[in-house]
Amino acid sequence: xxxxxxxxxxxxxxxxxxxxxxxxxxxSFTLDKKxxxxxxxxxxxxxxxxxxxxxxxxxxPGFISGGSIRFEEHxxxxxxxxxxxxxxxxxxxxxxxxxxxxxxxxxxxxxxxxETVLAHRDASKSDARDIALEKLRKVYIPSPEKRLEQYxxxxxxxxxxxxxxxxxxxxxxxxIIADEPxxxxxxxxxxxxxxxxxxxxxxxxxxxxxxTHDLAVVSQVTQRIAVMYAGRIIETGPSDYIVNCxxxxxxxxxxxxxxxxxxxxxxxTQIPGMMPNLTAIPPGCAFHPRCRLQEPVCKKSRPAxxxxxxxxxxxxxxxxxxxVDQDKLLNLLNEDNQ
Amino acid sequence: MFAFIVxxxxxxxxxxxxxxxxxxxxxxKLGDPVRDMVGERVSVAEREALRxxxxxxxxxxxxxxxxxxxxxHGDLGISYFHNKPTVDVILSKAPATLELVFGSTVMxxxxxxxxGIYTAIKPKTWxxxxxxxxxxxxxxxxxxxxxxTLIYIFGVELKWLPSYGRGETVDIWGWDTxxxxxxxxxxxxxxSISLSSIMLPLYxxxxxxxxxxxxETEYIKFAWAKGLRRYRVWLVHAFKxxxxxxxxxxxxxxxxxxxxxxxxxxxxxxxxxxxxxxxAVERSDTALLVAYLVVVGVMFVxxxxxxxxxxxFINPMVRITGAK
Numbered sequence: 001x002x003x004x005x006x007x008x009x010x011x012x013x014x015x016x017x018x019x020x021x022x023x024x025x026x027x028s029f030t031l032d033k034k035x036x037x038x039x040x041x042x043x044x045x046x047x048x049x050x051x052x053x054x055x056x057x058x059x060x061p062g063f064i065s066g067g068s069i070r071f072e073e074h075x076x077x078x079x080x081x082x083x084x085x086x087x088x089x090x091x092x093x094x095x096x097x098x099x100x101x102x103x104x105x106x107x108x109x110x111x112x113x114x115e116t117v118l119a120h121r122d123a124s125k126s127d128a129r130d131i132a133l134e135k136l137r138k139v140y141i142p143s144p145e146k147r148l149e150q151y152x153x154x155x156x157x158x159x160x161x162x163x164x165x166x167x168x169x170x171x172x173x174x175x176i177i178a179d180e181p182x183x184x185x186x187x188x189x190x191x192x193x194x195x196x197x198x199x200x201x202x203x204x205x206x207x208x209x210x211x212t213h214d215l216a217v218v219s220q221v222t223q224r225i226a227v228m229y230a231g232r233i234i235e236t237g238p239s240d241y242i243v244n245c246x247x248x249x250x251x252x253x254x255x256x257x258x259x260x261x262x263x264x265x266x267x268x269t270q271i272p273g274m275m276p277n278l279t280a281i282p283p284g285c286a287f288h289p290r291c292r293l294q295e296p297v298c299k300k301s302r303p304a305x306x307x308x309x310x311x312x313x314x315x316x317x318x319x320x321x322x323x324v325d326q327d328k329l330l331n332l333l334n335e336d337n338q
Numbered sequence: 339m340f341a342f343i344v345x346x347x348x349x350x351x352x353x354x355x356x357x358x359x360x361x362x363x364x365x366x367k368l369g370d371p372v373r374d375m376v377g378e379r380v381s382v383a384e385r386e387a388l389r390x391x392x393x394x395x396x397x398x399x400x401x402x403x404x405x406x407x408x409x410x411h412g413d414l415g416i417s418y419f420h421n422k423p424t425v426d427v428i429l430s431k432a433p434a435t436l437e438l439v440f441g442s443t444v445m446x447x448x449x450x451x452x453x454g455i456y457t458a459i460k461p462k463t464w465x466x467x468x469x470x471x472x473x474x475x476x477x478x479x480x481x482x483x484x485x486x487t488l489i490y491i492f493g494v495e496l497k498w499l500p501s502y503g504r505g506e507t508v509d510i511w512g513w514d515t516x517x518x519x520x521x522x523x524x525x526x527x528x529x530s531i532s533l534s535s536i537m538l539p540l541y542x543x544x545x546x547x548x549x550x551x552x553x554e555t556e557y558i559k560f561a562w563a564k565g566l567r568r569y570r571v572w573l574v575h576a577f578k579x580x581x582x583x584x585x586x587x588x589x590x591x592x593x594x595x596x597x598x599x600x601x602x603x604x605x606x607x608x609x610x611x612x613x614x615x616x617x618a619v620e621r622s623d624t625a626l627l628v629a630y631l632v633v634v635g636v637m638f639v640x641x642x643x644x645x646x647x648x649x650x651f652i653n654p655m656v657r658i659t660g661a662k
Contacts, residue, residue: 057559098556102557104557104579107574107575115574119565151654153654
């Protein structure tokens with residue numbers, strides 16, 4: 001059986017005055033039906049751009065410059081716009097980061113839901129309304145009839161994100177791309193929304209790409225994780241392995257910087273330095289200037305994703321042999337911080 | 339919503355009182371009505387007596403109160419030149435000006451939205467570039483120059499359109515209108531184009547920049563991600579948000595349009611309030627000038643209040659704050 005989504009060597013560039021800037025540099029991943037994949041990285045790593053590339057909605061001056069995106073039986077980046085539109089919001093839905101910004105302030109919730117159904121289904125307005133109500137109930141919105149008449153500003157942030165999720169569900173999509181769906185919400189609400197999304201994927205038979213910078217969130221929900229750095233996937237594998245025995249020094253750094261990984265009251269570990277600007281990606285391994293393990297080879301050649309010990313676990317690092325011994329590495333990182 | 343409307347109306351009344359105050363002060367300090375009324379030979383004592391009789395020696399506030407009371411009853415004094423109540427003079431000239439303003443407003447509204455939206459959606463086409471280039475020129479060229487150029491091209495050289503006066507008008511319930519005759523409409527074309535030439539470029543630019551800003555927002559991105567058709571995203575999602583600032587500005591700009599009727603009416607010999615105002619200036623007809631100030635002020639306030647109320651209908655957030 002083929003994959004639901006198969007991204008191969010995807011390349012996204014931004015056409016700027018001084019030349020093209022590579023934002024996504026040949027990434028590949030697959031997603032099966034009902035599978036949940038986490039796309040993790042710092043801001044600017046290219047996670048969101050990847051999500052938008054899948055539905056061919058990269059904002060100008062960005063464009064897909066290479067690779068292929070296969071979804072169901074379609075080659076998405078070769079589809080004419082009208083065909084793409086009929087997939088976008090229909091077979092593939094997207095959930096955005098900030099629910100305060102994603103709903104149009106001057107249109108009622110009802111209008112914004114019904115129009116989505118009408119854009120993809122040959123349905124009457126009252127049928128569309130019924131579908132909207134059904135989906136609002138699915139995301140546990142109290143008194144859904146009343147919500148349809150309301151404007152976004154009359155609702156709380158958590159409620160709005162539920163409505164955005166309900167809109168994403170309207171057309172029973174096969175794939176949901178959730179771009180930082182809980183980042184803008186209160187911590188107490190985050191867990192509820194995450195739980196809801198995860199549960200909906202099961203009941204509605206949806207695959208999900210969960211884009212986030214929060215490894216803790218992603219590890220609880222997804223089966224697989226891909227870690228991105230400077231426009232590339234630098235490590236990918238089953239969530240358990242990525243969280244418990246990461247092999248790329250960057251992933252290790254990310255995990256050690258989680259508050260839970262440290263003794264209470266002790267200083268949080270951080271990765272020294274910043275992710276490079278896209279205009280100045282270092283030669284060789286893009287992470288080498290921040291890496292404790294760097295050797296001369298890291299500056300010269302760019303490591304490819306290669307299988308490491310665990311099954312289906314890949315990392316792109318020349319020094320991957322050194323990261324087998326986690327304790328040693330952890331000590332190294334600690335010394336560095338003191 | 340109701341509370342919001344009431345509050346706006348109270349504010350409007352407050353503004354009108356201030357306008358009346360300014361008008362009154364001008365009249366009070368500009369020239370001496372007694373000297374205008376009597377000749378050189380009347381003695382100082384007689385003048386004082388006349389002043390007392392006319393109430394000109396009363397305290398400022400008493401006089402102002404009287405002025406407001408009279409104004410509310412539609413009495414804004416007598417025009418020296420026309421020898422008629424100023425309000426009557428103004429009302430007889432008002433239809434011409436209102437029709438001129440109406441004509442250019444229609445022209446602005448019909449053109450600014452499609453052009454503004456188009457140039458925002460397709461900023462790189464030759465048409466958009468042409469519009470943006472020529473709008474700079476449109477803003478920079480003064481109205482009277484536009485008017486004279488138009489008269490020269492279409493009135494003098496091509497002889498297509500009449501270039502002065504209102505043409506044939508009909509009287510409908512005391513309203514002297516040129517909108518119902520072919521001749522009247524032909525006469526309206528050049529003055530309306532000239533008058534709209536100051537606002538139209540500004541409007542196109544305003545709508546374009548607002549629309550471009552809105553098109554970058556998250557909710558427009560989300561609308562695209564929902565797979566909506568293009569025209570739905572542009573005309574419903576983006577345009578409705580573009581309208582908010584445009585409507586606000588429109589109220590103010592329509593007042594400016596009235597101000598520019600002074601120039602347009604003069605160039606086209608258009609027998610409206612603006613033309614009348616310039617004549618009154620030449621004849622130092624103070625009462626008429628003040629009455630004009632007050633009447634135009636009232637129109638300005640009424641239009642702005644209506645615009646604000648319309649804004650409340652478009653923007654749901656205003657309605658909520660108004661209800662509290």
